[in-house]
Amino acid sequence: MGEGSISTIEQADTYMFKTYSRFPITLVRGEGCRVWDEDGKPYLDFVGGIAVCALGHSSPVVTKALEAQSRMLVHVSNLFYTKPQVELARLLVENSFADRVFFANSGAEANEAAIKLARKWARDTSGDGKYVVICMDNSFHGRTMATLSATGQAKVRKGFDPLLSGFKFVPFNDVNAIEQAVDDVVCAVMIEPIQGEGGVVVPDSGYLQQVRKLCDERGLLLIFDEVQVGMGRTGKLFAHEHFGVTPDIMTLAKALGNGLPIGAMLATERLSDSFGPGTHASTFGGTPLVTAVSIAVVRSLLEDGVLEHCRQMGDYFKKRLHGLREKYPFIKEVRGTGLILGLELEREGAEVVNSCLEQGFLINCTQERVLRFLPPLIVEQDEIDQLVDCLDGIFQRME
Numbered sequence: 001m002g003e004g005s006i007s008t009i010e011q012a013d014t015y016m017f018k019t020y021s022r023f024p025i026t027l028v029r030g031e032g033c034r035v036w037d038e039d040g041k042p043y044l045d046f047v048g049g050i051a052v053c054a055l056g057h058s059s060p061v062v063t064k065a066l067e068a069q070s071r072m073l074v075h076v077s078n079l080f081y082t083k084p085q086v087e088l089a090r091l092l093v094e095n096s097f098a099d100r101v102f103f104a105n106s107g108a109e110a111n112e113a114a115i116k117l118a119r120k121w122a123r124d125t126s127g128d129g130k131y132v133v134i135c136m137d138n139s140f141h142g143r144t145m146a147t148l149s150a151t152g153q154a155k156v157r158k159g160f161d162p163l164l165s166g167f168k169f170v171p172f173n174d175v176n177a178i179e180q181a182v183d184d185v186v187c188a189v190m191i192e193p194i195q196g197e198g199g200v201v202v203p204d205s206g207y208l209q210q211v212r213k214l215c216d217e218r219g220l221l222l223i224f225d226e227v228q229v230g231m232g233r234t235g236k237l238f239a240h241e242h243f244g245v246t247p248d249i250m251t252l253a254k255a256l257g258n259g260l261p262i263g264a265m266l267a268t269e270r271l272s273d274s275f276g277p278g279t280h281a282s283t284f285g286g287t288p289l290v291t292a293v294s295i296a297v298v299r300s301l302l303e304d305g306v307l308e309h310c311r312q313m314g315d316y317f318k319k320r321l322h323g324l325r326e327k328y329p330f331i332k333e334v335r336g337t338g339l340i341l342g343l344e345l346e347r348e349g350a351e352v353v354n355s356c357l358e359q360g361f362l363i364n365c366t367q368e369r370v371l372r373f374l375p376p377l378i379v380e381q382d383e384i385d386q387l388v389d390c391l392d393g394i395f396q397r398m399e
C-alpha cells in the first residue's frame, strides 16, 4: 500500500463519520468489471457498487449520455417540465405493470414515497383507520426513519428508538403469517421479491402469487421493493416477472442510473389521485442530467442483449458455485437468480472476503455467512472462472 493510500484513509478517519467499515483500499478508476486502486493494483469487481453498476464502470453508454446532457441542462426544478424526466417515466411505464412514476434520489427515498402513497391512498379510500404496512423479517428498505421502521433487522434499528409506528413484521415465505397479521388497520404488504441484504433469499414457488391473491381479497396494496433486484439484475427487467405477479407499487434505484443517484416509485393508475399536487416532492428528484443517463441505461438493458447475457452468465456462475458446494462440506447452499447470487457458508465469510481482496477480487458478505456476488451484468465467463478458481483456492486452504 503506497503512502497516498494511507493518507486518504487517515484523512477519512480524521474528517468523516465512521459510518462505514471500509476495506483498506482507495479506488481511483474503473473500466468494465475491473477497478484499480491508487497503487495501480487491479481488482475484478463482483460487488458492482452493490448492484448499481449494471453496465460496468466507465460504460460508454453512460459517459455519452452524461456528457451530452451536461452541456444541455443539468438542473432546473420540478416547477418546470423537462424532456428527459418525462421520457424516462414513459420508458418505465411502457416496460412495466405501472402507469405512473415519481422520481427520487435513492432507494430509501423511493420507499419513503411508496409508504407515503400507501398511507395516503388508505386515508383517501377508507377514512382514518388504515395505515399499517406488513413487512418481512430480515427485510431491508433503507436507513431513513420510515424505511428503517420498515426494515426487519434488529442490528440496523438498534439505537434509533422510537421508530415510526405503523409497521408489523412477519416471516418471509409464510403467507399464513401475513393472513394472521391482517386486521382492520393494515393497508399494505411490502416485500423484496428476492431479499438482498437479508442474504439472497429467494421465495418459494407460489408464495408471491399467494400474497397477491391475499392482498386482492383483503383490499391491500402490494409493494415490491425492487431497489436491488430490479433493472435486469435477475435476468429480467424486474424480478417479479419471474413469479408471474405484479404489485400495485414498485420501487427502483440502485442500477437505474448505473451510479448516478436516482430512485423511482412506480404505481398503477388507481393510486394516481392520492399523489396530487403538494403531496410529495423532491428538489433533485429526476433532474435532466440523471434521467438522461437513466434513459440510456434502460435502453441499453432492453436493446443491447444485456438481460439475455445476464441470464446466461448467471446460469454459468451458479453451476460453478454448485461445483464448489459439492467439493466443500462447509458450503451450505447456493442461492439466487441471474447475477444476484449467494453462497451460504457454515462459518463466517469475512476471512474469505479479505483473501479475495488480497488476490484482486471484490466480493461482499451479508448476514455474516452469505458471500454475495453482484457483478456488472456485462461480466464475462472468463472473469467468473477467475473468481471461482480464486474461491476454490481459498476454500482448499480453509479445510
Ligand SMILES: *Cc1c(COP(=O)(O)O)cnc(C)c1O
Binding pocket: 105, 106, 107, 108, 109, 111, 140, 141, 142, 143, 192, 196, 197, 225, 226, 227, 228, 229, 253, 254
Ligand atoms: C439498497 C437498498 C435500499 C436502500 O437504498 P439507498 O439508495 O441506500 O437508500 C432499499 N431497499 C433495498 C432492497 C436495497 O437493497
